[in-house]
Amino acid sequence: MRRCYGRRYPYRHANYHLREWQRRRRVTLQRNLIVALIVLFGLPLLTVPALAAQTVGDVPSVTGLASTGLPQDMLIFDRHGNLLADVGDQGDHRIVVPISFISPNIINATIAIEDHTFYSNSGVDFGAVMRAALADYSHRGIKQGGSTISQQLVKQLFIGPNPDNSIQRKAKEAVLALIVNRHYTKSQILEMYLNTIFYGSQTYGIEAAARSYFRTNAHDLSLAQASMLAGLPQAPTQYNPLINLPAAKKRQHDVLAAMVEYHFITAQEADAAFAVKLQIYPPINQFAAPYFVDYVLKTLRQQYHIQPSDRRGYRIYTSLDLNLQHIAEQVVRDQIAQKGKFYNFHDAALVSMDPKTGEILAMVGGDNYNKPGGWINMADTPRQPGSTFKIYTYTAAIESRKFNMITPILDAPLVFPTWGGASGFDPYIPLNYDLKYHGVLPLKMAMGNSMNIPAIKTELRVGIQNVVQMARRMGVTHLTKQDDQYGISLTLGSAEVTPLDMATGVSTLANLGVRHMPAPVLFIKDAADKE
Structure with a gap:
C-alpha cells in the first residue's frame, strides 16, 4: 500500500493522519490510565520498601528540607536596615521568606488555581489524576494537570524542571509527594513551594517575583497582584505580563474565577481585582550606593x-x-x-x-x-593625592621631637642638582603654589598654608623613610614599594594612594593617634538569621 502525504491525494492524507491521531490517543490514554491506576491502587502498597524500589527505583531522602536551604540572593543593607542591593546569580533571583511574611492573597490564589484540595489531600489528589487522564483523552491533548502542590515541589527539588514523561518518573514523583506529606506540615510544604517555584523573568520564589514585577514584597501583595503572579508558574513565559499581557490577563481571570469557585473571595472582589490596572515593571538590577x-x-x-x-x-x-x-x-x-x-x-x-x-x-x-x-x-583607586599627603610628613616631624608647631622654617628658593625634568637628571626646583617665597615661617603656618618648600625641608630633616612608615602606620595601604624607592616629591603627593587611604589617615589624627582600618561590614547573618 502506498502512503501519500501530498495534496494530490487529500483524502488519503486526511485518513492517514486520522489513524495516526487515533493511535497516539490510545497510547496517551493507556499511559495516563496506567499512571492513574498506579496512583490509585499501587501507591498504598509502596510502603513495602522492596515493592517501592521495583516500581519507582531509588527514592532520595526527604529529611532536612527547609526553605532556608534553597539557593538564594545575597542582600546588602545599610546600618539602619535599608536595602542597598539584592545580588543574585547572573540575573537569577530568589529571596526566601517565611510563610508568615507571605500575603494570604497569594497563598489563597495559589491553592485555588494549583491544588484546591491541598489541605485535605495526602500529597496526591487521586481524583484529580483520574480527571486529568480523562480530560486529556476527551480533548485530544493535555488539558488538565493532576499534580498537587506537593508533587510540583518534589519535582523541583528532586527531579528537575524538565523531566521525562515516563510512568516511572510520575510514580516516583507521587511517592515522594506522599513521603513529604508524612514528614512536613502543610504550612512547611507551602512555604517551600512558594519559595521554590519559578515565576518568569529570572525570578524564583514569590518574594523575588513581587519585587521584580511590582516593586513590592510578598507580604504586601494586593489581590490583583497576587492573582496575576499565581497564574505564572504553569507557563511563566506564556503568561508573563511583560511579554503577553492579554494572555496574562486571561490567566488572571482564571485564577480569580477559581478563588470564587472555592470560596476564597466573592465575585464582586474578583471583578474589582480584575479591573485594577497594574503597574508592571521590567526586571532591573539597580543598587543604592x-x-x-x-x-x-x-x-x-x-x-x-x-x-x-x-x-x-x-x-x-x-x-x-x-x-x-x-x-x-x-x-x-x-x-x-x-x-x-x-x-x-x-x-x-x-x-x-x-x-x-x-x-x-x-x-x-x-x-x-x-x-x-x-x-x-x-x-x-590609587591616584596622586597632592599636598594632602603633607599630613604624614608633619606628623612624622612632630613625633620625631625635632619639630614642634612653632619651629621656624625658611621658605626660600631651593634647588636640587638632580631629580628634575623627564629624565630625572635635570635640576629639581620646587615652587610654592603661589610662586612666591615667604621667608621664615613657624611650622604651623607653613603647614596651614600648604607651602611646598618648607614641607620638603621638613621631610628631608625627618627622613623620607620615616615619612613612608608614618603614612603606613596611619592607615595608608598602597605604599607598597621599598622605602628607598620614594623620592623627595613624596611629601608633595607624587606617590599614588586612594581617597580611602587618606580618610583613614585623617581619622587616625582625629582619633588622637588611634587607628581604625576601614570597616564597611558590621555583621553578617546567614539565611537562617544566624550570625
Missing part, C-alpha cells in the same frame, strides 16, 4: 571569603548611613557643577568615616556609575 556595594563585595571576597555565587542567602549589614550617602552624592554633584569647569575636573570621589570606629558612613566613587567607565570606584 553602587560604589560602596562594590567595595563591600570586594571586602567580603578578600576578608571573609564570601561571594554572591555561593548562593547562601547571606544578609550583610554594613556601616553605611543611606541618608548621609545621599547628602554625599549631592555634594559631589554640586562641587563638579560649581567648580569643575574652573579647575578643569569633571569627576570626584568622597569618603566619610567615623574616626572612632573606622566605619564607612558614605562613599562616592564617581558622579555617574552608569556612564562609560563610571563603574571605576575612584574612592578605592
Whole structure:
C-alpha cells in the first residue's frame, strides 16, 4: 500500500493522519490510565520498601528540607536596615521568606488555581489524576494537570524542571509527594513551594517575583497582584505580563474565577481585582550606593571569603548611613557643577568615616556609575593625592621631637642638582603654589598654608623613610614599594594612594593617634538569621 502525504491525494492524507491521531490517543490514554491506576491502587502498597524500589527505583531522602536551604540572593543593607542591593546569580533571583511574611492573597490564589484540595489531600489528589487522564483523552491533548502542590515541589527539588514523561518518573514523583506529606506540615510544604517555584523573568520564589514585577514584597501583595503572579508558574513565559499581557490577563481571570469557585473571595472582589490596572515593571538590577556595594563585595571576597555565587542567602549589614550617602552624592554633584569647569575636573570621589570606629558612613566613587567607565570606584583607586599627603610628613616631624608647631622654617628658593625634568637628571626646583617665597615661617603656618618648600625641608630633616612608615602606620595601604624607592616629591603627593587611604589617615589624627582600618561590614547573618 502506498502512503501519500501530498495534496494530490487529500483524502488519503486526511485518513492517514486520522489513524495516526487515533493511535497516539490510545497510547496517551493507556499511559495516563496506567499512571492513574498506579496512583490509585499501587501507591498504598509502596510502603513495602522492596515493592517501592521495583516500581519507582531509588527514592532520595526527604529529611532536612527547609526553605532556608534553597539557593538564594545575597542582600546588602545599610546600618539602619535599608536595602542597598539584592545580588543574585547572573540575573537569577530568589529571596526566601517565611510563610508568615507571605500575603494570604497569594497563598489563597495559589491553592485555588494549583491544588484546591491541598489541605485535605495526602500529597496526591487521586481524583484529580483520574480527571486529568480523562480530560486529556476527551480533548485530544493535555488539558488538565493532576499534580498537587506537593508533587510540583518534589519535582523541583528532586527531579528537575524538565523531566521525562515516563510512568516511572510520575510514580516516583507521587511517592515522594506522599513521603513529604508524612514528614512536613502543610504550612512547611507551602512555604517551600512558594519559595521554590519559578515565576518568569529570572525570578524564583514569590518574594523575588513581587519585587521584580511590582516593586513590592510578598507580604504586601494586593489581590490583583497576587492573582496575576499565581497564574505564572504553569507557563511563566506564556503568561508573563511583560511579554503577553492579554494572555496574562486571561490567566488572571482564571485564577480569580477559581478563588470564587472555592470560596476564597466573592465575585464582586474578583471583578474589582480584575479591573485594577497594574503597574508592571521590567526586571532591573539597580543598587543604592553602587560604589560602596562594590567595595563591600570586594571586602567580603578578600576578608571573609564570601561571594554572591555561593548562593547562601547571606544578609550583610554594613556601616553605611543611606541618608548621609545621599547628602554625599549631592555634594559631589554640586562641587563638579560649581567648580569643575574652573579647575578643569569633571569627576570626584568622597569618603566619610567615623574616626572612632573606622566605619564607612558614605562613599562616592564617581558622579555617574552608569556612564562609560563610571563603574571605576575612584574612592578605592590609587591616584596622586597632592599636598594632602603633607599630613604624614608633619606628623612624622612632630613625633620625631625635632619639630614642634612653632619651629621656624625658611621658605626660600631651593634647588636640587638632580631629580628634575623627564629624565630625572635635570635640576629639581620646587615652587610654592603661589610662586612666591615667604621667608621664615613657624611650622604651623607653613603647614596651614600648604607651602611646598618648607614641607620638603621638613621631610628631608625627618627622613623620607620615616615619612613612608608614618603614612603606613596611619592607615595608608598602597605604599607598597621599598622605602628607598620614594623620592623627595613624596611629601608633595607624587606617590599614588586612594581617597580611602587618606580618610583613614585623617581619622587616625582625629582619633588622637588611634587607628581604625576601614570597616564597611558590621555583621553578617546567614539565611537562617544566624550570625
